[in-house]
Amino acid sequence: MCYFTGMTQPKARQTLSDSVIKAIQAKYPQGFLSVLPEDLVNYGKDWTRVFPPNPSAIVFPRSTAEVASFLAFCNENSIQVVPSGGRTGLSGGAVATQGEVVLSLVRMNRMGKLDTLAHTLEVEAGVVTEAVHERCHAENLTWPVDFASKGSSHVGGNIATNAGGVKVIRYGLTRNWILGLTAVTMEGQVLKLNGALEKNNTGLDLRHLLIGSEGVLAVITEATLKLVKNPESLDVFFFALEDIPAVLKLFHEVRRGPFQTMAFEFLTRNCLRVLDEIKSLRPPFSDLDSHQAYVLLEVERPESSNGQKLLDEWLAGLFERGLVHDGVLAQSPKEAKELWGLRENISESLAHRGFVHKNDIALPVASLESFIDDLKNYFSDQHSGFEVFIFGHIGDGNLHVNTMKPDKMDQDEFVKRCKKIDQGLFALIQKYRGSISAEHGIGLLKKDALGFSRTHEEIVLMKQIKKVFDPKGLLNLNIGP
Ligand SMILES: Cc1cc2nc3c(=O)[nH]c(=O)nc-3n(C[C@H](O)[C@H](O)[C@H](O)COP(=O)(O)OP(=O)(O)OC[C@H]3O[C@@H](n4cnc5c(N)ncnc54)[C@H](O)[C@@H]3O)c2cc1C
Missing domain, CATH: 3.30.70.2740 (Alpha-Beta Plaits)
Known part of the structure; x- marks a missing residue:
């Protein structure tokens, strides 16, 4: 089955002729285009490490106008393009395997106004996710899109993948935290979608079509992010449990718990063994071998005057009923970070192993x-x-x-x-x-x-929509089935 059948499937690697390269160099500022071998490898791949990178060039636009002009140029010249963010994707979406030109958003990393009344922040697509968190922190706000790759992933990549992460249980997916988007189609049209509006029931919401589209419809260049107040006080627990059914029983209890659940993450015993082996990370339990499953639970403590008491009682009940075998509660932000480290270092440790x-x-x-x-x-x-x-x-x-x-x-x-x-x-x-x-x-x-x-x-409709946005089938042509 092929997602975009009917589009021109590349039969051979795309190469850029010398005259096209010269035309691009003449049209755009110095440093816009690179064919340096290290850039081709670095910007042509993502975190999957399965597909060999093979782009023909990398371009580094600095503005929406430059993206629009470059995509229009590529469209006229039938040049295939792959948009690229922080390249932390785990599905090979940003990998250029067929000589596509990689359009990296890395230089579009400016942040604009943080509006403390509207709780919004304007950013360019190449801003690193964690930089947004740092910028918001000063105002006691956050953009609640959070996961282990936040130090490298870009806002544009987060939007293009409708990223999830460790806080979805509390805040939902990236989609919920995007008010406005600026995006550019392959023909160079600049779409300004929804601005900073919370409410706007005027026709189809194209913004939501682009969120999660993995760059097959348009290149996202700017966004207005919706922010939320930082939670007041967080508690982080790490539990050892008998097995996976016990994890689900615990989840039932968490659903009924006297708090707001911020994260409920789980890992099997062998994940913990690899963490220990590769990174010397282990929870402070004397015995790791008799538990098959582990859970990291983060909660926002109830604000009421007896909030702590309610939480303590809930916790004691878990042990009394044998729902958890062992458990630890972080006593400081440093300890909370260490417990989170057990969850966040799994992917990297497995990759090392x-x-x-x-x-x-x-x-x-x-x-x-x-x-x-x-x-x-x-x-x-x-x-x-x-x-x-x-x-x-x-x-x-x-x-x-x-x-x-x-x-x-x-x-x-x-x-x-x-x-x-x-x-x-x-x-x-x-x-x-x-x-x-x-x-x-x-x-x-x-x-x-x-x-x-x-x-x-559904797939037939997806193909038709792709054709509307990208009639020649040049943008991220190879992704999607
Ligand atoms: C250790 C680790 C942990 C992770 N944990 C999670 C997790 O918990 N939850 C989760 O959802 N993901 C997770 N990921 C995957 C990844 O970090 C996310 O998918 C992230 O949103 C990708 O952002 P990026 O900027 O790196 O995108 P890239 O990898 O650069 O690109 C991803 C896709 O989006 C397209 N794209 C990128 N930028 C744009 C743009 N501006 N316009 C249009 N298309 C664009 C690319 O062509 C590609 O198809 C994890 C990855 C790692 C390495």
Whole structure:
């Protein structure tokens, strides 16, 4: 199946002729275009590390006007383009494998006005996510899009992927925190969508079409972010639990708890072992081996005068009823950071340990327990011999399923086997009406599997919409199935 069939699929690597390169150099300021080998590698890839980067050039516009002029030039000359943010994507969406020109937003990193009345911040797409947090912190505000790659990912990439992260259970996806967008189509049209309006029921909201579109429709260049007040006081717990069913029982209790849940993250025992092995990170429990699962819980303490008492009673109840085996509560911001480190360093530790095949899936929360049972049986019956690491934002039904390459297996053989594993896994997800990509998008990685989560009718409409925005099929042509 192909998402954008009917579009021109590249048959051979795109190359830029000398005359095109000279034309670009003459039209734009010095440093706009690079063909330096280190830039081609660096800006042509993302975090997936599966697809070899192979762009023909990188361009670094500094303004929406430059993006518009460059895309119009590419459209006229039928040049394929891949927009690129912080390149932390985990689906290969920003990887240029076919000689596409990478349009990096890295130089569009200016922040504008922070409006403390409207709680908004204007930014360019290349601003790093964490820089937004730092800017807002001074006003006791935040942009609640938060995850381990925030020190490198860009706001534009967050919007293009409709990023999730550790606070979705409290604040929802990036989509909820975007008021306005400026974006440029392949034909060079500049779209100014919704400005800073909270309310605007005038026709189709194109802004929401672009959020999560992975750069296949337009290049996002600017945004008006919606901000929220920082939570008053946070408590961070780390619990050891018997097994995965116990995690879901704990989640029931958390749902009924006397607080606002900010994060409910889980990891299996083998994730913790790798954290210990690679980064010497471990929770302060004497015994790690008798617990199969761990949960990081962050809550906003109830504001009432007896808030602390309510929280203490709730916690004591968990231990009395044997719902948790062990637990620790951070006593300082430093300790809270250390506990968060146990969750946030998993991806990186796994990547250091070996070659990992990643899946980022979503299930209805109510089906998680039986899905995980089926998943375990699927691996033990049909694909034993692979170590599987599961962690993620279980509070919103999102699991990261990571299969580690066995040391003795050749990488090509592993990739082949994983393709087979995925077919069974995706069929299982489909059975539960889940999603084959919860947060990371489709990119190059899942381009053949969209049909497991979307119907034929939906995919036909997606193709038609793509054609409206990009009639020649030049923008991020290779991503999507
Ligand atoms: C350690 C780690 C942890 C992560 N945790 C999470 C998590 O918890 N939740 C989550 O959702 N993601 C997570 N990610 C994935 C990733 O960080 C997010 O998807 C992030 O939003 C990508 O932003 P980026 O700027 O790096 O985008 P890139 O990787 O550069 O690009 C991603 C996609 O967006 C397109 N794009 C980029 N910029 C633009 C633009 N300005 N206009 C149009 N299209 C554009 C690209 O072409 C590509 O298709 C994690 C990644 C890592 C490495």
